[in-house]
Amino acid sequence: MDKQIEKKRFTPKKIAAISAAVLFVFFILYVFLLSDQSSKLNVERERITISTVQRGSFHDYIPVTGEVMPIETFFLDVVEGGRVIQKFVEEGAILKAGDPIIKLENVNLTLQTIYNQTQVVQQENNLRSYRLTLEQNKLNLQTQILNLNNQIKNQQRVYETNKQLYEKSLISKIEFENSRDQYDYLLKSRDLSIQSFKLDSLSRDEQIKQLETTLKQFQKNMKLIEDQFSNLLVRAPINGQLTALNAEIGKSIAGGQNIGQIDNTEAYKVRVDIDEHYIARVREGQVGECTFDDKTYKLEIKRVFVQVTNGRFQADMHFIGEAPKGIRRGQTFHIKLELGGLSDALLVDAGGFYQTTGGQWIFVVDKSGGFAVRRPIKIGRQNPQYYEVLEGLRPGEKVITSSYDNYNDYDKLVLQ
Structure with a gap:
């Protein structure tokens, strides 16, 4: 009778497969849980600069x-436009205030000046003639009043004499009344002449004032035109050097146009x-x-x-x-x-790392000196030699301060 053989549950093949699976699981756990997952880069020490964080005096300057x-620049803007007919100096000349630079010609302004001069002369002649006429009228009225006063005196004597004769019935009534009426007429004529003289005086004064006002206005206009005419000669406003001049003989320049500048x-x-x-x-x-x-x-x-x-x-x-x-x-x-001024601060040497990190992180060298890890920091004030460290570093720590152009994507640098 045959004997039944019991089948083994774990064969060498199964044991080998299970062992391989367990080893693979342990390898995965090691890789994802126990090993260093940070991105690394091998760096030669000769290609980097390592500095020590220290506390010291920070000189705040840039x-x-x-x-x-x-210190002062005066721009030469032409007040009155015109055509350049004369150039006194060239660019680069040293000038004193008032020195001529260029001379312009303005035909319209010249014609306007001649017209206003004619108007002023004509108005002066009119005023002079009117004053002469008024003086003659004044003398005539004064002569007339003087004659009336003389006639009144003579007529008064006639009237008073006739009155006495009439009262004694030595002359007729008509003769007396004629002398009286003539006397009254002369008195009234004198009153009218005096009144006319006063009115003429008031009118004369008012007309003279109007003429004088008109003349003054013409003279004022003439003065303005003369000032405009004087602006055709462009002069240096200050002492200094003519550092720019854009004006040539024959060139037309508009009013308000800039032609150069003078530096103090x-x-x-x-x-x-x-x-x-x-x-x-x-x-x-x-x-x-x-x-x-x-x-x-x-x-x-x-x-x-x-x-x-x-x-x-x-x-x-x-x-x-x-x-x-x-x-x-x-x-x-x-x-x-x-x-x-000077102040106590935690300092790190200035370097190219700042251009990449903006002062937000830095590579800190481990105490062993074998590698450097990325660490967040906060930078404050800066000068060409040092950055002020506000957060993230301690005195004595060593950091990489050279350029990070090739290290931006790494968390750890292995120093070789």
């Missing part, structure tokens, strides 16, 4: 670049360009310094232009005390602009 400009060469200012990052911290009164011919000069901000163009704004700085000798418009100055 370097700015400025262009030398005249007795003093200069420096107009600096500043990154918009500092617009809230730059204000009038702040001081900077620059070097020229191995000598240091101080400057002060006098005006801030808050308009931002291409990420930058401008400010005007004036020299404090003595200004450099021999500087010219267009020269460039490198200025250290003070934003604040």
